[in-house]
Amino acid sequence: MSNLFSPLTMKDLTLRNRIVMSPMCMYSADKDGFSSDWHSLHYATRAMGGVGLILQEATAVEGRGRITDGDLGIWDDRHVAGFKKIVQQVHRFGAKIGIQLAHAGRKCMIPSEDIISPSPVCYDANDPRYRIPREMNDQDIETVIRAFQDSASRAVETGYDLVQIHAAHGYLLNEFLTPLVNKRTDKYGGRTGGTELLREVIHAVRKVWPEHKPLEVRVSARDYEADGNEPEDLAKVLNAVKAEGVDSVNVSSGNVVPVPSDAYNSYQIPFAEIIRIETGLIVTGGGMVTDATQADGIIRSGRADMVFLGRELLRSPYWPLAASKSLGAELDYWPEQYKRAK
Numbered sequence: 488m489s490n491l492f493s494p495l496t497m498k499d500l501t502l503r504n505r506i507v508m509s510p511m512c513m514y515s516a517d518k519d520g521f522s523s524d525w526h527s528l529h530y531a532t533r534a535m536g537g538v539g540l541i542l543q544e545a546t547a548v549e550g551r552g553r554i555t556d557g558d559l560g561i562w563d564d565r566h567v568a569g570f571k572k573i574v575q576q577v578h579r580f581g582a583k584i585g586i587q588l589a590h591a592g593r594k595c596m597i598p599s600e601d602i603i604s605p606s607p608v609c610y611d612a613n614d615p616r617y618r619i620p621r622e623m624n625d626q627d628i629e630t631v632i633r634a635f636q637d638s639a640s641r642a643v644e645t646g647y648d649l650v651q652i653h654a655a656h657g658y659l660l661n662e663f664l665t666p667l668v669n670k671r672t673d674k675y676g677g678r679t680g681g682t683e684l685l686r687e688v689i690h691a692v693r694k695v696w697p698e699h700k701p702l703e704v705r706v707s708a709r710d711y712e713a714d715g716n717e718p719e720d721l722a723k724v725l726n727a728v729k730a731e732g733v734d735s736v737n738v739s740s741g742n743v744v745p746v747p748s749d750a751y752n753s754y755q756i757p758f759a760e761i762i763r764i765e766t767g768l769i770v771t772g773g774g775m776v777t778d779a780t781q782a783d784g785i786i787r788s789g790r791a792d793m794v795f796l797g798r799e800l801l802r803s804p805y806w807p808l809a810a811s812k813s814l815g816a817e818l819d820y821w822p823e824q825y826k827r828a829k
């Protein structure tokens with residue numbers, strides 16, 4: 488039976504355990520998307536703490552694909568050098584690392600950038616940081632697909648172990664997938680058209696991302712709004728695109744329209760379970776997971792294959808080491824220097 492500390496293999500990638508560090512923007516890049524020492528230290532610390540897979544925060548495929556000008560970017564070859572440092576540090580401490588390729592779409596809050604979306608619907612008309620986006624034309628769509636592909640090429644050069652395509656939280660690809668934002672009537676209209684865009688992005692990324700490395704998609708499984716998406720809708724989307732070379736899915740929810748999520752301990756696990764059953768993909772689930780027994784139970788009961796932790800890992804970077812102790816798991820990657828604390 489699998490448990491939290493059992494390894495997991497996807498394609499040629501073997502993770503030492505099922506603990507995933509959720510992608511979390513640090514808003515600490517310089518104004519041109521470049522990483523700093525903050526990033527390499529931040530991620531290396533979680534690798535030292537025993538995480539199996541680290542997902543680097545949303546990293547923009549275009550300048551206008553950032554949420555703020557503190558976001559990381561990978562739209563320029565010059566971004567690669569800083570990312571190589573992050574990858575090397577994480578590998579040094581035994582974890583694997585994936586990059587989340589992102590485009591903010593209508594949620595970009597940088598005043599100087601062109602704000603694009605499937606339809607000219609503002610994210611939050613009551614918040615002056617959000618503007619009415621420009622409806623994308625065919626040329627914009629082509630440019631964005633190309634930006635995901637070029638960024639994936641840079642991710643290959645950097646040496647990431649996994650690529651994750653951000654199609655959650657109301658950012659550009661998610662905007663196409665939800666009827667709450669996508670009002671188009673062309674080929675990319677409706678859920679079917681939104682699915683087509685996601686398929687084309689995955690197809691383009693897979694052309695440059697090596698066959699032997701896993702490709703993951705992150706989705707928002709519930710919009711928390713009438714007529715919005717539900718987990719079954721996302722399962723259909725994933726079933727329609729998985730043949731393009733999707734290995735796994737990371738199931739999140741919400742942030743598509745400005746309404747609160749109904750959050751409680753492991754609140755996104757029921758969505759992960761539905762998507763796991765309906766798609767047969769490898770699934771990472773989570774949402775306010777803080778406790779080792781709870782995380783282990785999610786894996787043992789087969790509700791998800793991996794568990795992501797976000798804020799808990801900001802509070803406790805060595806959470807996996809402590810969890811191994813409370814679950815009685817013997818780890819051969821406890822840092823030698825810390826063994827007296829075991």
Ligand SMILES: Cc1cc2nc3c(=O)[nH]c(=O)nc-3n(C[C@H](O)[C@H](O)[C@H](O)COP(=O)(O)O)c2cc1C
Pocket residue numbers: 509510511512513544545587653655656705739773774775776795796797798799
């Ligand atoms: C500071 C912060 C930044 C975040 N940035 C991202 C991000 O870059 N990409 C993403 O997919 N989710 C992002 N999230 C959402 C987390 O990945 C995660 O899904 C969410 O925090 C719920 O998990 P948790 O309850 O374990 O924190 C962010 C969350 C936080 C707290």
